[in-house]
């Protein structure tokens with residue numbers, strides 16, 4: 445439980461940090477940032493020495509799977525939030541593909557009470573768009589919004605019928621919440637386990653086409669324009685989808701989009717065998733899709749990075765891609781992978797990554813956090829960008845070890861994480 449230990453006038457002084465390339469101290473009073481300056485002296489404060497490491501706002505991830513209730517063998521709220529803290533995340537939005545599905549007041553209250561009791565960071569909860577994440581009636585959106593649903597999504601499944609999506613958007617618009625869409629037209633999947641194309645053909649594995657994603661996205665963008673709802677695209681993966689979002693934005697549609705680290709860093713040309721760690725939904729697409737995702741992120745068409753942290757058991761991720769579960773973990777590797785491949789490589793500056801992984805997600809969903817500013821909650825992450833680190837399965841706090849990035853050499857390991865000025869990770 446995230447207990448608030450702050451008594452009036454409790455003070456923490458983070459010394460010797462590197463904030464946006466400048467040497468800075470940060471004074472935290474009663475859980476809020478009170479001062480950011482070159483050299484702050486405060487004899488009454490507890491001092492944390494950041495030793496010249498990179499200091500950033502705590503990261504914000506709008507797409508994680510914590511599996512509780514229903515699938516605690518894969519992850520729990522306790523293990524998932526501890527893993528998040530280890531990744532430098534201080535705020536996450538948890539997906540509703542649980543058992544029972546939070547598609548009604550009782551099930552939603554159960555999971556939010558558990559989030560409040562077990563989270564060591566700030567966990568916001570999504571509610572389902574429709575009953576059981578299927579195409580049933582939309583009748584609970586108003587009630588679930590009152591109970592604190594951060595937004596609505598059927599993640600794990602696409603909304604198959606236009607009328608269901610239209611009703612969901614109208615209801616979400618009435619309560620001022622977003623629809624977060626896992627876009628996937630089931631009629632175009634044909635049992636695919638990876639991206640359709642030459643690599644799937646060569647491996648003899650059934651492929652699923654990107655049209656399953658982009659065709660449903662085109663439908664949704666038309667409905668989003670008609671309703672005026674905030675429509676957020678989960679795990680965007682194809683070049684056609686990027687182009688559709690770009691056009692919709694030009695037309696004033698209230699659309700935002702997220703991309704996962706794995707879709708930015710991997711593509712199907714890197715699948716050199718039947719490897720279940722390379723199986724996720726949406727699948728790794730073609731190199732041209734990956735290039736379009738990077739270009740879309742750089743030009744602001746894609747607003748943010750979200751991990752789609754999807755832990756599974758070892759049994760569920762061994763054997764053939766034909767049977768393995770879809771999904772890979774990501775919350776503990778996201779920052780170091782993005783830092784290494786985008787900042788260390790010289791493509792963008794750290795401020796840009798701060799926008800992608802903290803500021804923009806918070807802003808898009810209207811929650812506090814995502815910036816280091818006087819008066820804001822002291823949600824802070826500190827990263828070591830100097831020492832190279834090799835990702836191993838044993839180091840994960842998450843129950844899920846299912847990631848293709850094991851063995852990868854990276855920079856940007858988390859040193860410490862603070863939520864409301866309380867240290868939740870690190871020495």
Ligand SMILES: NC(=O)N[C@@H](CC(=O)O)C(=O)O
Pocket residue numbers: 509541599600601626723724725726752754755770771772
């Ligand atoms: N991304 C995945 O491959 N899997 C997710 C579901 C989802 O995000 O659609 C999961 O819950 O395991």
Ligand SMILES: [Zn+2]
Pocket residue numbers: 599600601626678679725726
């Ligand atoms: Zn999804």
Ligand SMILES: [Zn+2]
Pocket residue numbers: 507509539599600752754
């Ligand atoms: Zn997901």
